[in-house]
């Protein structure tokens with residue numbers, strides 16, 4: 001028989017799930033469909049070696065099902081490593097609901113989704129992500145106990161963003177200690193890109209630390225609110241990346257460190273909350289060549305998951321703070337490891353997470 005080299009697209013068609021580029025030995029992928037409510041969702045369970053797979057549900061108007069599948073595979077994998085490096089006994093999972101959160105989300109749809117989550121008997125625990133609110137999680141809670149991030153009034157841990165911001169501050173201070181020999185941020189020029197829930201809380205911490213803060217956002221109203229509240233400067237130029245600054249804190253979207261920005265970046269440290277800040281691994285290598293210290297995003301933005309973990313472990317607010325403060329130690333360890341082993345901090349962090357999973361796996365098989 002004549003053999004033919006297939007393109008990536010053809011391969012994905014031949015093996016539509018296991019053949020996906022983002023497929024990374026995921027344990028289980030659950031497709032949820034309900035005609036009555038219009039629910040179309042995919043739950044991705046990447047790895048449960050360390051514990052139940054925890055990760056938020058994202059509702060997004062995906063262009064097609066391929067995009068939704070790819071997203072859930074990529075995001076659930078990321079959760080595995082985030083929890084592993086943070087020392088939590090959680091695996092990695094995520095869910096996506098295909099549809100417009102503004103027009104297609106109904107309590108019935110959320111309850112039906114909750115029933116699918118419930119059918120997994122705790123192997124997957126859901127939470128809030130893009131397109132979801134704390135109220136939506138309260139609705140899911142009506143039909144399953146396997147949901148976190150519910151309202152404080154209902155015994156939940158509430159809004160995770162301030163804890164996420166505190167973790168980012170810890171990672172930033174550790175990066176400062178590594179780069180400047182001191183973690184004092186007083187007088188340091190910090191640009192915060194995106195002053196939403198996390199960005200605003202980070203600005204508050206930075207101002208308390210005595211840093212000189214400049215903010216940027218595409219939302220004028222947010223800029224004015226945060227400026228008036230904390231007396232910080234709004235960026236007036238048109239190319240934030242090429243500005244002279246000590247620290248760049250991406251707290252908006254991912255992939256801002258990319259082919260178009262990498263040569264311009266003049267910051268000495270990059271530390272922010274946005275997920276997937278590096279468009280590609282090579283951008284991590286390029287930062288290292290330029291002597292820019294990069295604090296891995298999935299490590300320093302883990303405050304949010306630490307916050308919801310309290311609902312599972314039933315631990316106190318003090319324990320949440322202690323675990324979040326530990327991001328400082330882990331970041332410093334990662335930066336030192338990266339230098340010693342000549343890899344990027346992102347790769348060093350991934351390796352550390354993988355080591356923890358492998359160790360637990362081998363202990364469990366004994």
Ligand code: NAD
Nearest residue numbers: 160161164194195196197198217218219252273274275304
């Ligand atoms: P948010 O939606 O409250 O805030 C995002 C802000 O970024 C908004 O004010 C928006 O106007 C602004 N923005 C969007 N595009 C921009 C652009 N091109 N340039 C400048 N500003 C822009 O979101 P959030 O909860 O504050 O999360 C911020 C980032 O941190 C996201 O990437 C999120 O995935 C990540 N994150 C958040 C948490 C959490 O606890 N909320 C936890 C982990 C990671």
